[in-house]
Amino acid sequence: MTAFGPIMPAFAKLADGIRRIVAPNPSMMTGPGTNTYLFGDDAVAVLDPGPADEGHIENIIEKSTGSIRWVVVTHTHPDHSPGATPLAKATGAELLGIVAPDGEHQDKTFMPDRTLADGDVLETSEFKLEAVHTPGHASNHLCYRHVGLNWLFTGDHVIDGSTVVIDPPDGNMKHYIESLQRCKDLRCDALAPGHGDVIHEPDRAIDWIIDHRLAREAKVVAALASNPNLTSHELVPFVYTDVDPKLYGWAERSLLAHLLKLESDGLATIVNERWTA
Numbered sequence: 001m002t003a004f005g006p007i008m009p010a011f012a013k014l015a016d017g018i019r020r021i022v023a024p025n026p027s028m029m030t031g032p033g034t035n036t037y038l039f040g041d042d043a044v045a046v047l048d049p050g051p052a053d054e055g056h057i058e059n060i061i062e063k064s065t066g067s068i069r070w071v072v073v074t075h076t077h078p079d080h081s082p083g084a085t086p087l088a089k090a091t092g093a094e095l096l097g098i099v100a101p102d103g104e105h106q107d108k109t110f111m112p113d114r115t116l117a118d119g120d121v122l123e124t125s126e127f128k129l130e131a132v133h134t135p136g137h138a139s140n141h142l143c144y145r146h147v148g149l150n151w152l153f154t155g156d157h158v159i160d161g162s163t164v165v166i167d168p169p170d171g172n173m174k175h176y177i178e179s180l181q182r183c184k185d186l187r188c189d190a191l192a193p194g195h196g197d198v199i200h201e202p203d204r205a206i207d208w209i210i211d212h213r214l215a216r217e218a219k220v221v222a223a224l225a226s227n228p229n230l231t232s233h234e235l236v237p238f239v240y241t242d243v244d245p246k247l248y249g250w251a252e253r254s255l256l257a258h259l260l261k262l263e264s265d266g267l268a269t270i271v272n273e274r275w276t277a
């Protein structure tokens with residue numbers, strides 16, 4: 001382990017025609033850094049070029065044996081998509097994904113040449129990628145299934161060794177859990193996340209996340225029952241007893257996502273910013 005998760009080789013060949021480069025942006029929120037994936041030896045699709053880092057973009061071009069035909073993103077958070085536009089400009093590739101929604105922590109520079117939707121396919125003689133819309137972490141989040149290998153490239157929907165922040169209003173806990181179930185139903189053989197290493201037991205990983213989220217929701221319900229009329233800010237220490245107080249700011253965002261889910265399920269109400277069961 002490093003300070004920010006598992007030790008990852010900067011460059012790895014994961015299977016025939018699939019390469020992974022880790023962007024140089026390790027941090028508490030990004031783990032070892034953002035994974036950029038390259039598909040194909042001949043005509044290449046680049047998934048999630050990461051931050052707009054000149055060295056990383058040069059590295060992507062260098063590691064692409066063929067010409068880059070598509071630059072694709074899972075979503076438009078600042079650690080995933082800002083490198084996409086400069087990479088597409090430098091290579092003449094087509095830029096694909098879904099434009100950023102309103103709100104903070106979004107890459108507004110991302111303007112796709114073509115908007116992808118659930119079920120859209122990118123296909124060459126070497127690979128076939130199928131877009132799977134997975135809202136929850138971000139409303140415009142797409143996972144990509146490599147059909148030949150039956151691997152799912154999960155961006156921030158599922159990451160290795162940690163949980164992701166669900167930051168409302170764009171982040172939505174109810175959609176997140178529904179999208180996890182959908183990924184499980186695809187019965188893929190492995191998950192290749194946006195941060196960390198390949199996950200070879202998809203069911204176990206997805207079940208762990210769903211259980212973890214539902215256990216947290218149960219903690220929220222219990223905290224509301226014993227401490228009514230608190231703001232989400234005041235509720236954080238009652239619900240995140242296991243979390244470093246340095247992360248309370250992000251924890252409050254996920255707590256709010258849980259509270260909004262409970263509200264839509266008819267299990268919590270908010271009056272003057274104070275929550276009750």
Ligand SMILES: [Zn+2]
Pocket residue numbers: 075077137138156
């Ligand atoms: Zn993200």
